[in-house]
Amino acid sequence: MTTVLIADDQPLQRMGFRMLLESQDDMTLVGEAGGGAEAVRLIDQLHPDVVLMDVRMPGLDGIEATRRVVAAGSRTRVLILTTFDLDEYAYAALRAGASGFLVKDALPEELLSGIRAVASGDAVVAPSLTRRLLDAYAHRLPTSNNAAGDEPAQPEENHPGISLLTDREREILTVIGQGWTNTEIAARLHLAESTVKTHVGRVLAKTGSRDRVQAVILAYEARLVRPS
Template identity: 75%
Template sequence: MTTVLIADDQPMQRFGFRMLLESQDDMTVVGEAGNGLEALSLVQRHRPDVALMDIRMPLLDGIEATRRIVKAGARTRVLIVTTFDLDRYAYDGLRAGASGFLIKDALPEELLSGIRAVAGGDAVVAPSLTRRLLDAYVQHLPTVPGGPATRDARIASLTEREREILTVIGQGWSNTEIAERLHLAESTVKTHVTRILAKTGSRDRVQAVILAYDTHLVTPA
């Protein structure tokens, strides 16, 4: 059973959503919020699988509400459902950590399948938006070397000392600086770096730093 929270400032809209969802025997509405703050507290209390989130809401808009929900590490996946097909809304929403972005003119079945997808850990984006996302960013798509899925293992394979070195590399230190401040020979630092790159599958220290950030070995200031 998928539990859903509805956050929208228009009661009629909430009613429509509720009727649609309750008509499905694998979904149940656990709460309704009329503004962003209310949405936050209801997410905390009911820990729903999915939160249907409108953007334009009083007190706290849906984007910021999404950001806080995600940041709090809640299990709830946020599916933004808004009236306006604006790029900046979508971008901000996805940036904030939303698992999906749909427009209210979508078919009811599309919303339902979207909720199920999000509840299952997948993501959904409105087709009209997907078009523009792809147009703008296909050129950024990487050529996958071996695919993802090996993130944590690579960091885990590092020794304590190597993790330490990687951490300071993530501070932007050069080999010379690392040697000085850790009282090592530069050749030693280089040896460590080479092993780190080999173990993590990184080509250079830049990619190693990125990995360090992605795995939260180091965190943004």
């Protein structure tokens, strides 16, 4: 049974999520919050498996709430709900430690699938969508202090976690950042998919990435991948 907390300042939005969750045999709604501060408090009290976190809320917003939940070491995983085309805070939310995000107009089955994926420790955001998001906010990423100003940024060999990777694991991290799925990695690199999963798991462990989304962000920050 997956326990879920809803954090959204819109009562009608919360009602819609509540009705959807209550229709599922494998999910239980344990609480609702109308703002970020209340969400942080309820998460500390109720320890839900997943919190559906709105970004734009009065007072403490969803980004700072996510940051506090993650910093506290909570086992609760945060699923950000946003409007991708308009919400410029989505990238910051992922940086804060969210396990992924979905647009609010996602189909009910997509939201339910996302909750189950996050609860199982996976990332919700599709690799291709993650790439689009990071491309859109690439200006937030570190840039090289190149004197000439016109040379391409070089990968940061000593970026935290990168130096621990083998050549193959570094290659895997790079293609994760490029938006490849495990199936695509296996086909293109001529590896068994089980081997790819093993490599991905080691990459996540060595780099301290919570999930695949965080690994993609690391690949961008270390400049293994450039925005398109």
